[in-house]
Amino acid sequence: MIIINLDVMMAKRKMSLGELSDKVGITLANLSVLKNNKAKAVRFSTLDAICEALDCGVSDIIEYRKE
């Protein structure tokens, strides 16, 4: 299963959800959906913007775990 570690990375960068939402340019509601593992899909453009804002790689945010 795919796990989103957005909160871990945000804590590392000491960035709030509102701040990240401003930087990435997606709504707070949508960012919450992503952070809480409720998302069904993530656009490449969103992923690109999040990595840019948090200065990290994709694997820092998205992780695959065997069930």
Added chain:
Amino acid sequence: MLKINRKLSVYISIVLTAVMFAGLIVLAVFMPFILEYLLKIPGLFGDVAVLSQYKRVIFYTAAYAELAIMMAGLGLLFALLMLVQRRKVFTAAAVELIRYISWCLIFMGIIMIALTSFSVIALIIGAAVLFLGLTVRVVKNVIEEAVYLKEENDLTV
């Protein structure tokens, strides 16, 4: 062509549903008179004199059953229109409502077809209603697919 906006269109549908419901209530009250009148039309339902009491009971039961199902269907339509008005038509609840509406139509068709022994017209109308029920069922399948797509789209970040 006259262009009616979305809100007005829904409003008109709600009013028409309410008018039809009121019409059905009136029809329910005057049903015995209407049925007796119809039975007296020569050739429409065979010879009245031959029509036994037993057949008459079946005829009345079927007529009232049709009416009851139609009223239930109108109630479902009304609920569906409320969902449209609240912009919640692409939800599982709406799919369920459409499914029930299709069952209403199918049952009405079956009752109509069962009345074929009274008149051949019943068979034709019954088949048409059955076809309508099937169409609504397919529309339900389409909406179900749309609900799935919408959910996926809503949860794409």
